[in-house]
Amino acid sequence: MPVWQSLYGDMKDHGFTVVAVALDQAETARPWIEAAGATYPCLIDRHHHLADLYNMVNVPQAVWIDEEGRIVRPAETAGSMDAFRAMDRKTFTLPDEAVAERNRVKTQYFDAVRDWVLHGSGSVHAMNATRAAEKLKLPDPSIAEAHARFHLGRYLLREGREAEAQVQMAEASRLHPDSWAMWRQAAAKDTRGLASGPEFWKRVDALGSRYYYPPAEIDDAT
């Protein structure tokens, strides 16, 4: 979130805003928002409605939307990359080269956002309609049912019906295995509030050569 605050601070006078949506409940999102001192809108999306609308599967993902409400980059990884998979799983530390690569990807992505804010459709990073349509990932019926079950599960959890809620959320993850947001939201959390225990790493390892954060392909967006 610090990178979003500096993006917003630099660009808000150029007809731009960040809208940050926490796929989360207010109780656990609040400390992060307060610590970030965010001055852009920070919204709470307990049922992951945005993920349903935009077919999102993880955080951080972002959509670029122009002044007319048109999508110029569909949902994609927002500056993160898979460097974390090289992490020491006991100390949570990363090799220097992985840190450097992570920083390079992040800088490249947010430079691209800035370029779009300043140049609009003249930016090489703003997709025309044809390219944006090609890049869209569309949901299938299993994903649609997964969102309905996840919504039900989150509602039941709020009502205190935890066991039944977990059944619905587990079924949602089974129907939509690509969604890390559904899986991590429902998973057991460690003392830092993270779903990063052995089950998480098992699931990451099972990706094999597939990405956890598919690259946003900033370079070839022409």
Place this chain on the structure above:
Amino acid sequence: MITVLHEQRETHLPDAIADGDELWLGHVAIEQATGWSWKPEGLCHGDVCVPLPRAQAGEITRGGRLNLAAMWRHSGQPVVHDTTSSVWVLGSGAVQRSAALATLQAPDFTLPDLDGNTHSLASYRGRKVFLATWASW
């Protein structure tokens, strides 16, 4: 009491009847819960009407109520409910979501901030929006 969740609506309906996978609602309740209207020509929203399926008498309509769950499934959209059939989610179908995304018009939504104030994406029209997700987990 029956609760129906649809998109961002959460509607509590004292007069609804649920029986297993059937959810029977009258005209007013359907409109409250979904924003769709039950008319002679079908289930309608704006200019769009989805005709009711051909069915045996009493299967889809009965005593001034529509089996909204059956109608929802008929339109290819997911319907799920809890074990007691008292909480229902009328989800949006893959076809409907895909059609909306394919227009490249960003789907609108309204969500609260930490103070409970609501924000709609549409209210930022005229600005470029970097719409980004994050989470504590």
